[in-house]
Amino acid sequence: YPLFQLGGPQLRIFRPNFFMLAVRPGVPQPEDTVQFRVSMEMTKVDIKNYLEKIYNVPVAAVRTRIQYGANNKRNHKNQRVKKPDYKVAYVQLGQGQTFQFPNLFPEKEQDAETRSFDDFKDKYMEREKQRQKGDPRRGGVPDWFGL
Amino acid sequence: MAAAVAALCRRVTGALRLSGARPGWAAAGLPGLTLNPFHKNLAKVEPLHQLKFLHTTLSRKGLEEFFDDPKNWGEKTVKSGDAWNIKQLRGKSSEDLHKLWYVLLKEKNMLLTLEQESKRQLRPMPSPERLEKVQKSMKNIDLVVKEREVALRLLQTGHEKPVPGEWRHDFLGRTYWYTYKEWPIPWYLNKKYKKRKFYYLSHVNHFIRLRLEKSLRRRVRRQNLERTRRKVLERKFPHLAVKSQSQ
Numbered sequence: 008y009p010l011f012q013l014g015g016p017q018l019r020i021f022r023p024n025f026f027m028l029a030v031r032p033g034v035p036q037p038e039d040t041v042q043f044r045v046s047m048e049m050t051k052v053d054i055k056n057y058l059e060k061i062y063n064v065p066v067a068a069v070r071t072r073i074q075y076g077a078n079n080k081r082n083h084k085n086q087r088v089k090k091p092d093y094k095v096a097y098v099q100l101g102q103g104q105t106f107q108f109p110n111l112f113p114e115k116e117q118d119a120e121t122r123s124f125d126d127f128k129d130k131y132m133e134r135e136k137q138r139q140k141g142d143p144r145r146g147g148v149p150d151w152f153g154l
Numbered sequence: 155m156a157a158a159v160a161a162l163c164r165r166v167t168g169a170l171r172l173s174g175a176r177p178g179w180a181a182a183g184l185p186g187l188t189l190n191p192f193h194k195n196l197a198k199v200e201p202l203h204q205l206k207f208l209h210t211t212l213s214r215k216g217l218e219e220f221f222d223d224p225k226n227w228g229e230k231t232v233k234s235g236d237a238w239n240i241k242q243l244r245g246k247s248s249e250d251l252h253k254l255w256y257v258l259l260k261e262k263n264m265l266l267t268l269e270q271e272s273k274r275q276l277r278p279m280p281s282p283e284r285l286e287k288v289q290k291s292m293k294n295i296d297l298v299v300k301e302r303e304v305a306l307r308l309l310q311t312g313h314e315k316p317v318p319g320e321w322r323h324d325f326l327g328r329t330y331w332y333t334y335k336e337w338p339i340p341w342y343l344n345k346k347y348k349k350r351k352f353y354y355l356s357h358v359n360h361f362i363r364l365r366l367e368k369s370l371r372r373r374v375r376r377q378n379l380e381r382t383r384r385k386v387l388e389r390k391f392p393h394l395a396v397k398s399q400s401q
Contacts (some may be wrong), residue, residue, distance in 0.1 A: 022252070112227065
């Protein structure tokens with residue numbers, strides 16, 4: 008970005024490439040707080056303007072923190088694999104709005120294909136279990152024991 | 155994020171308010187946007203049936219735009235059209251490209267939220283190829299806008315690049331494009347700049363030669379690999395071989 012000096016023009020970004028995704032909070036948050044993962048370069052002012060201008064959402068307050076991604080895991084070459092860092096923003100909505108993170112995977116009725124597949128799977132498991140059980144005439148005792 | 159962005163976004167949301175969700179743009183009769191692009195080309199959304207009834211309710215306060223249409227929640231696959239091509243984008247006006255950029259940005263945010271949620275719930279994400287399509291479209295828009303900017307700049311000032319620069323060597327003998335940076339003091343008073351070396355000593359020539367050889371070897375290896383792959387394919391599928399022009 009061009010350097011800002013006193014009296015110069017304000018920085019204007021015309022096609023912002025910053026992404027912002029809403030996440031389900033791990034810790035229960037108050038009703039008006041929405042949790043986002045934002046790009047690392049965004050500031051609180053940026054996030055407020057982004058939401059207000061692009062999404063038309065009234066924002067009262069924004070708090071951010073940077074989550075460090077661990078570097079402990081190792082791959083097959085014993086090199087350390089880093090999980091990426093990300094910035095988390097807690098946005099409090101204005102005008103008394105509340106937000107609940109919705110359930111994006113509700114139970115839907117399965118189509119014929121999945122239903123038949125599930126039936127097939129259940130039948131197969133039942134058959135396997137029957138085979139595993141010992142002779143009913145011997146009272147469920149395995150064949151390993153003599154006589 | 156600034157006032158110019160605000161004005162354009164207000165226009166966008168104004169257009170949205172006029173006639174509901176995105177299909178409404180066609181009804182609002184905005185210049186340059188006809189119904190046709192929505193039929194075949196829009197990156198996602200817009201299954202044809204939505205265009206029939208243009209619902210006039212404004213999408214509630216926008217936080218819903220982080221999530222897909224509630225009808226699509228829990229589906230295994232979601233249908234979506236192809237990505238935007240550069241040729242198609244070149245025909246659009248700058249205003250349309252600007253609006254499309256924001257549409258794609260919101261779509262990308264929605265898809266990223268879906269991806270994260272699916273990872274959280276340990277479920278497969280429905281149709282992850284949408285993300286790639288959106289990214290490709292955004293990259294194409296960027297290219298088209300950059301082309302237009304370069305053309306304008308050439309006409310107005312005669313320069314191609316927004317920031318002046320020049321080719322320089324670094325201390326390892328590599329040649330790179332150095333862009334001029336803005337400093338409040340001249341370069342001969344800048345201690346950090348004077349420590350940087352934009353020349354290389356004669357002992358580096360040996361390493362330049364080695365680097366050149368390495369790059370040549372890599373190039374030759376790549377070409378040979380391509381040739382052998384081509385031969386294998388031609389042997390497997392002789393009927394698909396490209397027939398060379400023979401007199």
